Amino acid sequence: xxSIIFGKTKPINYIIVLSFLFIxxxxxxxxxxxxxxxxxxxxxxxxxxAVLLFSIFVVNxxxxxxxxxxxxxxxxxxxxLLAVVFPETLVDSNAILCSFFLLLATRRLISxxxxxxxxxxxxxxxxxxxxxxxxxxxxxxxLILVFAAIYFYEPKNIRNWLVPFAAFVTxxxxxxxxxxxxxxxxxLAEHYRLGLSFDTDYFSYWGHSAKIICFALGTxxxxxxxxxxxxxxxxxxxxxxxxxxxxxxxxxxxxxxKLSDNVxxxxxxxxxxxxFMTKYIESIRKANIREIMLxxxxxxxxxxxxxxxxxx
Numbered sequence: 001x002x003s004i005i006f007g008k009t010k011p012i013n014y015i016i017v018l019s020f021l022f023i024x025x026x027x028x029x030x031x032x033x034x035x036x037x038x039x040x041x042x043x044x045x046x047x048x049x050a051v052l053l054f055s056i057f058v059v060n061x062x063x064x065x066x067x068x069x070x071x072x073x074x075x076x077x078x079x080x081l082l083a084v085v086f087p088e089t090l091v092d093s094n095a096i097l098c099s100f101f102l103l104l105a106t107r108r109l110i111s112x113x114x115x116x117x118x119x120x121x122x123x124x125x126x127x128x129x130x131x132x133x134x135x136x137x138x139x140x141x142x143l144i145l146v147f148a149a150i151y152f153y154e155p156k157n158i159r160n161w162l163v164p165f166a167a168f169v170t171x172x173x174x175x176x177x178x179x180x181x182x183x184x185x186x187x188l189a190e191h192y193r194l195g196l197s198f199d200t201d202y203f204s205y206w207g208h209s210a211k212i213i214c215f216a217l218g219t220x221x222x223x224x225x226x227x228x229x230x231x232x233x234x235x236x237x238x239x240x241x242x243x244x245x246x247x248x249x250x251x252x253x254x255x256x257x258k259l260s261d262n263v264x265x266x267x268x269x270x271x272x273x274x275x276f277m278t279k280y281i282e283s284i285r286k287a288n289i290r291e292i293m294l295x296x297x298x299x300x301x302x303x304x305x306x307x308x309x310x311x312x
Contacts, residue, residue, distance in 0.1 A: 001291070002077075002291065002294040002295060002298060003287065003290055003291050003294055006072060006073040006074055006077050006294075007072050007073075007074075008071065008072060008073070009060075009064070009071055009072065009073055010073070013073035013076065013077075014056070014057075014060075014073075014076075017056055017073075017076050017077060017079075017080045018053050018056060020080055021052060021053060021056070021080050021083065022049065022053065024080075024083065024084065024087075024090075025049050025052065025090055028087045028088075028090045028091060029045065029090065029091055032087055032309070033088075033091050035091065044093075045093075048093045048096055048097070051096055051097060051100050052090075052096050052100075054100070055079075055096075055099065055100050055103055056076050056079065056080070058100070058103045058104065058107065059075055059076055059079050059103065059271055059274070060073070060075065060076050061107065062103070062106060062107045062110060062271075063075045063275065063278070065107075065111070066110045066111060066113065066240065067237075068110070068237075068240060068241075068244070068275055069275065069278045069279060069282065070282050072278070072282070074274075074277070074278040074281055074282075074294075075274045075275055075278045076274075077298075078273070078274035078277045078278060078297070079270050079271065079274040081297065081298060081301045082215075082267075082270045082273060082274065082301070083267075083270070084301035084302060084304070084305050085211060085215065085300075085301045085304050085305070086211065086215075086264065086266045086267070087305060087308075088264040089264040089265070089266050089267040091262075091264070092262065092263060092264045092265070092267075094135040094136060094263070094265075095135075095136075095263075095264055095265050095266070095267040095268070096267065097132075097135045098132045098133075098135040098136045098139055098265065098267075098268060099132075099267040099268045099270065099271075100132075101128045101129070101131045101132035101135075102128070102129065102132045102139065102142060102247075102268055102271075103271060104124075104128040105124075105125040105126075105127075105128035105129045105132065105142065105145075105146075106125075106145075106243075106244075106247060106271065108121045108122075108124045108125040108128070109121065109122075109125045109145060109146065109149045109243060110240055110243060110244075112149055112153050112154075113153065113239065113240060115153065115154070118153065118154055118157075118160060119159065119160060119163050122146060122149070122150065122160060122163040122164060122167075123163050123164075123166065123167045124167075125145075125146055125149070126143065126146050126163070126164040126167035126168065127167045127170065127171055129142045129143055129145075129146065130167065130168060130171040131171065133192075134175070134191070136254065136258055136265055136268075137191055137192045137193065137194055138194060138253075138254045138257045138258050139254060139268075140192075140194075141250050141253060141254055142247075142250055142254075143164065144246070144250060145243065145246055145247060145250060146164050147161070147164070148242075148243065148246055149243060152239045152242065152243070153239070175188065176188075211304065212255075212266070215266075215269075215273070216252060218277075219248060219269075219272070219273040219276055219277070222273075222276035222277050222279065222280040223241075223245055223248070223272075223276040223279075225279070225280050225283060226241060226275075226276050226279035226280060226283070227241060227245075229279065229283050241279075244271075244272045244275050244276070245272065245276075247269075247271070247272045248269055248272035248273060248276075251265075251266075251268040251269035251272065252269060254268060255268070255269065277297065281293060281294065281297075
């Protein structure tokens with residue numbers, strides 16, 4: 001049933017995923033974390049939710065436009081299910097916004113594979129990463145992804161290596177102008193401390209640490225199977241998967257460096273994880289086994305959620 005619905009790209013898939021995320025977002029905020037919003041805060045939450053929902057379209061655009069996965073909607077399904085596994089990330093507005101801009105950066109970096117307008121794509125990707133760092137300072141680590149993409153695709157052109165620095169100057173000038181107008185010139189110095197905010201109390205609770213460890217191991221396993229499947233594919237697809245794998249590793253590192261009270265940046269790893277899970281599902285040839293794995297993949301997040309609620 002699940003493979004029949006999400007095994008193809010149909011508008012109903014968007015409706016299902018977006019409707020679920022809309023309901024689940026408010027459930028998490030009001031009933032799971034007991035948030036209370038003023039009218040102004042509620043409007044801000046609506047805008048954050050709109051960004052989250054639009055992220056689904058960006059995820060689907062990336063995998064379809066660049067043929068990262070097959071013609072199915074499994075990636076957006078897994079992206080939404082990961083929010084069920086880590087519902088705390090939905091109460092962190094910075095996580096949603098940072099993840100959204102990183103998706104825009106990833107879209108541009110993956111599209112470099114066409115070898116067209118490379119410098120513009122490098123500039124755009126660097127710009128979006130710098131914008132994402134306004135929400136999490138450690139998101140600057142994703143600049144590694146930009147230089148990795150240059151190395152993979154066109155390393156001999158020295159001008160490509162200089163483009164990120166031009167983007168940095170551009171963002172710095174625009175940000176400084178905005179901060180001067182907003183009378184908040186000290187924001188950059190206060191924000192970019194790049195300090196370690198690792199919360200040992202968060203990981204001391206077995207439920208949190210177990211979720212992240214199982215999530216990381218499951219994604220690495222799915223990624224390994226994906227690379228094995230791509231062994232005989234063209235170099236373009238292999239390089240794309242390398243970039244996605246690097247995205248996941250950097251996301252895990254950011255999560256470890258930034259995770260603290262009321263800060264849950266795990267969402268930045270949802271896209272690469274969803275891609276690897278999709279590639280694994282696509283590798284299953286037998287329809288009945290694929291359906292069983294999909295049912296399991298849908299059931300486990302809700303079991304984890306209910307178990308977390310019961311323990312609380």
